Amino acid sequence: MNFGQLIVITGPSGVGKGTLVRLLLERHPEWYLSVSATTRAPREGEVDGKDYYFFSKEQFEIMIQAEKFLEWAEYAGNYYGTPRTPVEEQLHQGNYVLLEIELLGARQIQQTFPHAVKIFILPPSMSELEDRLRKRAKDSEAVIERRLERAKEEIAASGEFDWQIVNDNLETALDEIESILVTTRNQKSENL
Ligand SMILES: Nc1ncnc2c1ncn2[C@@H]1O[C@H](COP(=O)(O)OP(=O)(O)OP(=O)(O)O)[C@@H](O)[C@H]1O
Numbered sequence: 469m470n471f472g473q474l475i476v477i478t479g480p481s482g483v484g485k486g487t488l489v490r491l492l493l494e495r496h497p498e499w500y501l502s503v504s505a506t507t508r509a510p511r512e513g514e515v516d517g518k519d520y521y522f523f524s525k526e527q528f529e530i531m532i533q534a535e536k537f538l539e540w541a542e543y544a545g546n547y548y549g550t551p552r553t554p555v556e557e558q559l560h561q562g563n564y565v566l567l568e569i570e571l572l573g574a575r576q577i578q579q580t581f582p583h584a585v586k587i588f589i590l591p592p593s594m595s596e597l598e599d600r601l602r603k604r605a606k607d608s609e610a611v612i613e614r615r616l617e618r619a620k621e622e623i624a625a626s627g628e629f630d631w632q633i634v635n636d637n638l639e640t641a642l643d644e645i646e647s648i649l650v651t652t653r654n655q656k657s658e659n660l
């Protein structure tokens with residue numbers, strides 16, 4: 469059977485995961501990025517169904533019960549989850565599927581998809597991470613504090629991942645991630 473490759477991209481909030489993934493998809497439009505569900509309020513400019521599927525807490529909990537998620541987690545006071553069906557469909561079509569998710573969700577994926585390629589994105593320093601979160605100016609001070617606290621726990625777990633990439637220079641980090649994924653793809657096709 470044709471079976472694709474699941475890729476997990478994790479790292480603390482503000483490290484640049486979303487920026488890197490967007491650029492990666494410009495280079496590889498054939499790869500599929502899973503659109504997550506969340507109970508977080510939409511930020512200015514975010515579009516339902518494109519950036520996230522936005523749900524109420526009650527709706528999300530019903531979907532958890534109905535096993536609609538491949539993984540889900542609570543992060544900084546909100547739920548986040550990967551809708552199961554589109555990811556399974558893309559994998560069955562033999563496609564590369566990227567999940568941009570936090571640590572607890574990544575650990576669930578490790579259990580259910582042990583062959584997923586797991587990449588952790590590190591900041592050059594904690595002060596640079598804080599700077600990026602503040603300059604992004606998308607979250608309140610309280611939310612930024614909460615995310616920085618969580619960042620410490622996430623960074624401490626980076627050794628659980630197959631690859632650790634420091635996002636200092638954006639182009640260098642992008643090249644490194646692309647190289648990991650292209651090498652994985654080439655090795656898979658050699659083994660077919
Ligand atoms: N290498 C880099 N150097 C400097 N700034 C960067 C770099 N990579 C990303 N940024 C900036 O850092 C900010 C956070 O990036 P981004 O939103 O992609 O982070 P994220 O990890 O996806 O965050 P979240 O997990 O909260 O969605 C953005 O303003 C982005 O432009």
Ligand SMILES: Nc1nc2c(ncn2[C@@H]2O[C@H](COP(=O)(O)O)[C@@H](O)[C@H]2O)c(=O)[nH]1
Binds near residue numbers: 539548551568570573
């Ligand atoms: N476990 C999951 N984590 C997810 C998912 N979608 C996004 N995320 C992560 O949540 C935080 C916060 O995101 P933000 O958009 O509010 O800044 C960040 O680390 C995301 O990677 C998901 O489906 N599952």
